[in-house]
Amino acid sequence: MVLLTATVMLSGCTNVKKRANTADTWSMIKQRNKVIIGLDDSFVPMGFREKNGQLVGYDIDLARAVFKKYGIKVDFQTIDWSMKETELRNGTIDLIWNGYTKSPARAKTVAFSNTYLKNEQILVTKKKEQIKQAADMQGKVLGLQSGSSGYQSYVDTPKLLKQYVKSSVQYDTFNDAFLDLNAGRIQGLLIDSVYANYYIKHQNDSASYREMPIGFPKEDFAVGMRKGDKTLRLKINNALHELYQEQTMKSISEKWFGVDNSVDDK
Structure with a gap:
């Protein structure tokens, strides 16, 4: 019985993975007139909830603009960020769209849209700690978000920061x-x-923080989807290009960042 149960579970996992890699769900999304996007709703300014509970942010505006072109509604679903690829593979969500960084590790299981924004990992400290470079973290405690690209970079390139840190703490959210x-x-x-x-710009004591790049490579933000969703990927890429050409991306970027950080990767 144990062997039979294990065999059934393995078969089920294999079928889910196969479906994620081969099924093109665009016609289903069109039929239900809704696409489901998974996000961490505390990731300012990409997608987060204001005090009144309203979901806002750069990625919220951009996703709605993309699917407005196809007359499709967007349903945003809060997920455990560390489980995002599993949620996508299982079909709970259709897309990961929330400051999601392209990486070789993620590309093994996820298909990416074209890049629409650039990012980098930085070290943030309080100035009173007198930490002015990575080596000053010697014997200190570092915070990271579970499942984030920053955590992966921290682990993959230990000589940049990890070698100095006494210990690290993983958080569900940056808040x-x-x-x-x-x-x-x-x-x-x-x-x-x-x-x-x-975050720092909106703090009363913004001058008390220090932000510093410490050598991690620049990152590309993109939309994550199942490998089988080739039509969905094409539709998103075409819409991103059109929004860039129409300067809608410029307008959204200036709204949330104060400058135009948009990228046309087509």
Whole structure:
């Protein structure tokens, strides 16, 4: 019985993976007139909830603009960011669209749209800690978000930062990490520059923070989807290109970043 159960479970996992790699769901999305996007709803300014509960952000505006071209509604679903690829593969969501970074590791299981925004991982500290370079994190505690590209970079390139750090703490959201940074429970936070810039800009004590690049490669933000969704990928890429040409992406970027950071990768 145990062997039979294990065989059935393995078969089910294989079928789910095969379907994710081969099924083109565009016709189904059109028929239900809705696409489901998974996100971490605390990732400012890409996708986050205001105090009144309204979901806003750069990626929210951009996703709606993309699917407006096809007359399709967008349903945003909050997910555990560390489980995003599993949610996508299982069909709980259709897309990962929330400051999602392209990487070779993710490309093994996920198909990406064209790049629409550039990002980098930076170290954020409080100036009172006197941390001015990666080596100053010697014996200190670092905060990271679980399942983030920053965490993966931290692990994959230990000589840039990990070799100095005494210990690290993983957080579900950057909001929680900033609470600990402000309270002194961690002394550094490895974080996306777009999040850090927006968060710090909106703090009363913004001058108390220090932001520093420490050598991690620049990153490309893109939309993640199942490998079988070739039509969906084409539709998104075409819409992104049109929105760039129409300067809609420029308008959205200036709204959330104050400058035009948009990229046309077509």
